[in-house]
Amino acid sequence: EEEKLQLILDSTAEGIYGLDLEGNCTFCNNSVLDLLGYEDEDELIGKQMHYTIHHSRRDGSRMELEECKILKAIKDGTQVHVDDEVFWKKDGTYIDVEYRVYPQIKDDVVVGGVVSFMDITETKEAQEKIHYLSTHDPVTGLYNRQFIESEIKRIDMDINLPISIIYGDVNGLKLLNDIYGHDKGDELLRKTSEVLKKATRLDDIVARIGGDEFVIILKRTDREGARSLIKRIKSLISSERISGIKGSIALGTDTKSSPDQDIKAVINKAEEEMYSVKTLESKVAYTGMLDDIMEALFERSPREKRHSENVSRISGQIAKAMGLSEEVIKRIEDIGYYHDIGKIILDKDILNKMGRLDSKEQEEMERHTLIGYRILNLFNQTLDMAEVVLCHHERWDGTGYPRGLKGKEIPLAARILAVSDAYDAMTQDRIYRKALSKEAALKEIEDNAGTQFDPVIARLFVDLIRNQDMTYQPTS
Incomplete structure (x- = not known):
């Protein structure tokens, strides 16, 4: 009969052990050994179980014998259910447990008790995670x-x-x-x-x-x-x-x-x-953010700083020669300064590459107009700049990017930027070519008037440079 009872006990997933009135272990099943890391029941039989597996709380603070709900339930002859305590394993770690205590009564006298328990560590962790996510x-x-x-x-x-x-x-x-x-x-x-x-x-x-x-x-x-x-x-x-x-x-x-x-x-x-x-x-905050972006761009590529300053200066002087108002001239100078702000997203290797960009790199480069548009469109102070920056690589003949605008569909300021941007770029040294001379760069502007550039702005710019009416220092 004892063998049959032990077989039944060992077939359960729950850990089950018995206690006498002093809290000493009288029997245990295999699940107790498995859950608590013991190899043989002899390691537990006769041992005071409170001091063996129930001596401390989760935080390591001691639980005195008088505080033990298991022993109290047995002595009082009552059942108890607990799901917020831990049992300590042989290796010194603990598991969260849900346990029940049942007193053993013979001839109306409590003679001991039976404890059944389950490892609820994973359940507790899941509950704590759910609670954390609900409040954090x-x-x-x-x-x-x-x-x-x-x-x-x-x-x-x-x-x-x-x-x-x-x-x-x-x-x-x-x-x-x-x-x-x-x-x-x-x-x-x-x-x-x-x-x-x-x-x-x-x-x-x-x-x-x-x-x-x-x-x-x-x-x-x-x-x-x-x-x-x-x-x-x-x-x-x-x-x-x-x-x-x-x-x-x-x-x-x-x-x-x-x-x-x-x-x-x-x-x-x-x-x-x-x-x-x-x-x-x-x-102040938004201007500071724009300045921070430009500073970060210039830190990654010093030549972009010189290029922005040159494009700003040339664009302003073209606008002045066109007879535009002081307010518009100042705005065009500002747009010239910020026209490449979208390059902040470019990989540093692309940004500073001295040789020709391959097709994939060129595709990445062309994103800078859209990114610049998105940046400037975020701030009330620069909403009017955003459209110009988006369009400064459009071409007069409609073959530019990103939208393929043609002729006067392209904003005037963007047409001015197209000339000043191209001229400054042509007069820079590259590994694959030397900077063009002033005259050679002007010849390129002339040759592309009516295709790449607004023909009126292109001719005006060429005349200005040739007549020495513009102070200009090419990017080095």
């Missing part, structure tokens, strides 16, 4: 909106007053996503979250609640404390750079200082202030 942002690891909405109710207590809210909106996320892809945008979000965590205290709550929006909840912090933290955050984030673009963030704050204030209204006021700040700072 997957990109930054910060808390998410769902967590904040529940946590703010818990924090909104008189003991935590004053409670300050900082609302933030990081600049440049769409720019990075559009230029480099979402990996770089995610990098910006992670850098921002690192700055926010570094700037705040351990018990402050930092969350990403939307695409580029963050919230910080500060317990027992007045308005001055919140303003001081904003300064610290701005200082820290300005030292961060993602692909050459300096970090920046718009921040607003409000404080609940008395119990009768509505915490939701405080959050709304902090958000409103943030949007006001973002509007006021937008011109």
